[in-house]
Amino acid sequence: xxxxxxxxxxxxxLRLTGMVDSEASRTLFEKFTEVIARGERYLLLDFREVNxxxxxxxxxxxxxxxxxxxxxxxxxxxxxxxxxxxxxxxSGLISTLSMYSTEAAALGxxxxxxxxxx
Amino acid sequence: xxxxTTLVLKNDVSxxxxxxxxxxxxxxxxxxxxxxxxxxxxxxxxxxxxxxxxAYRDGQEHLFTVQITLNEEEIVARIEDDGAAFDPTKHxxxxxxxxxxxxxxxxxxxxxxxxxxxxxxxxxxxxxxxxTLSKKRSKETP
Numbered sequence: 001x002x003x004x005x006x007x008x009x010x011x012x013x014l015r016l017t018g019m020v021d022s023e024a025s026r027t028l029f030e031k032f033t034e035v036i037a038r039g040e041r042y043l044l045l046d047f048r049e050v051n052x053x054x055x056x057x058x059x060x061x062x063x064x065x066x067x068x069x070x071x072x073x074x075x076x077x078x079x080x081x082x083x084x085x086x087x088x089x090x091s092g093l094i095s096t097l098s099m100y101s102t103e104a105a106a107l108g109x110x111x112x113x114x115x116x117x118x
Numbered sequence: 119x120x121x122x123t124t125l126v127l128k129n130d131v132s133x134x135x136x137x138x139x140x141x142x143x144x145x146x147x148x149x150x151x152x153x154x155x156x157x158x159x160x161x162x163x164x165x166x167x168x169x170x171x172x173a174y175r176d177g178q179e180h181l182f183t184v185q186i187t188l189n190e191e192e193i194v195a196r197i198e199d200d201g202a203a204f205d206p207t208k209h210x211x212x213x214x215x216x217x218x219x220x221x222x223x224x225x226x227x228x229x230x231x232x233x234x235x236x237x238x239x240x241x242x243x244x245x246x247x248x249x250t251l252s253k254k255r256s257k258e259t260p
Contacts, residue, residue, distance in 0.1 A: 019138075022131045022167045052156065054163045055227035083156055090233040091226050092212075 003031045011042040011110055013103070017049040020057035028057065032064040041073030042110050046103060048079035058091050065097065074098070078106035120148065124185040129201070131170045137162050137184065148188060154253070157234035158193065161251055164227040165197050165206075173201025173247070192236075194252045204247060205240045206231070 001024035006013040012035055020028065035043065043064065065075045076098040080088070088094040100106035125140060127133040138159050145155040162184065174180045182199035209228040231238055235251045242248070 021134060021163060023134075052159065054160060054167070055230055056167070058226055083152065086153075087160070087230070091230060 001027050003027060005031075005035070008044075008107060011044050011107060012040045013044045013046060015046040015049070019052040020050055020060075021052060021054050022056045025054070025056035025060045028060040029063065032060065032067070036064070036067050036071075041068055041071055043068060043073070043075040044103065044106050044110075045075065045077045046079060047077050047084060048081070050081070050084055053084055053087055055091075058087070058093060061097065062093070074110060076100060076106045076109055078103040120188045120190065122185065122187040124183055126181055126183055127166065129170045129174050129180045129182065129199075131167055133170070134163055134166055137166060140186075144186070144188065150193075150255075154193070154255070157253060158195070161231045161235050162195060162197075164231050165195075165249060165251070168204070168206075168227065169197070169199050169201060173199050173204065175202065190255070192252050192254050194250060197249045197251075198246050200246045203242050205242070206249065207238055207240045 001016070001018060001020075004015045006015070014031065014035075016028070018024070032043075045061075061075075061077075068075050078100050079102065080099050085094065085099075088097060088099075098106075098109065100109060121144075123140065123144075125137060127137070141155060141158050141162070144150070145158075150158075166184070169182055173182075180199075180201065182197070182201070185196040185198075187194045187196075206228045211229050211232070212226055231251065235253045237250075237252045239250045240247070241250075
């Protein structure tokens with residue numbers, strides 16, 4: 001899986017596609033680590049084209065959400081499809097992940113200022 | 119019985135692609151619902167990933183089998199490996215109410231299998247782990 005990255009103001013947008021399985025999750029972990037290490041604090045994951053996620057993928061989401069939250073940042077998901085929402089629900093993550101139906105709504109959820117670097 | 123297939127797999131996560139390809143064609147042939155296809159893929163992904171990562175500790179290539187049986191009532195997956203004994207039915211469920219900062223990254227796989235399948239049974243037979251997962255077709259959503 002390649003993860004195209006775009007910037008929209010202070011927000012880094014990562015576009016995920018296809019299956020977030022064990023192999024893809026490793027790429028996702030590496031991408032999160034790289035993005036967070038260079039000081040990005042606002043992450044938006046475009047989930048419209050994701051059609052599968054397993055426990056390793058969920059683990060990557062938990063890792064990144066926790067990591068940016070500890071630096072006063074925020075991670076949100078946009079366009080999560082119904083099958084993936086079902087997996088979030090049964091994994092107990094549905095209430096702890098921030099999700100928006102559209103990218104515009106997700107972008108609008110970020111604060112106006114970027115938190116200071118730790 | 120409508121169909122039964124046994125896949126012989128190497129202890130490598132790259133084998134998942136082959137398994138998912140098989141589930142996809144099985145789903146098309148038998149008009150399984152998208153949810154049923156997803157759930158089978160998820161359960162087998164979690165089991166096979168566990169075997170590939172943890173069952174064999176000698177760094178060598180090993181083979182194990184996944185037998186999938188489909189009939190009018192249910193679909194059954196029987197996974198047999200001769201790796202280290204591991205009974206997933208004894209695995210303690212993660213605390214899903216724990217706040218995010220207390221969640222461990224991982225530990226969810228077996229919980230997901232329990233949720234998406236109707237039953238999960240384990241036996242250790244003649245030095246092999248035999249895990250049987252089943253799901254009723256009547257629970258399929260159109």
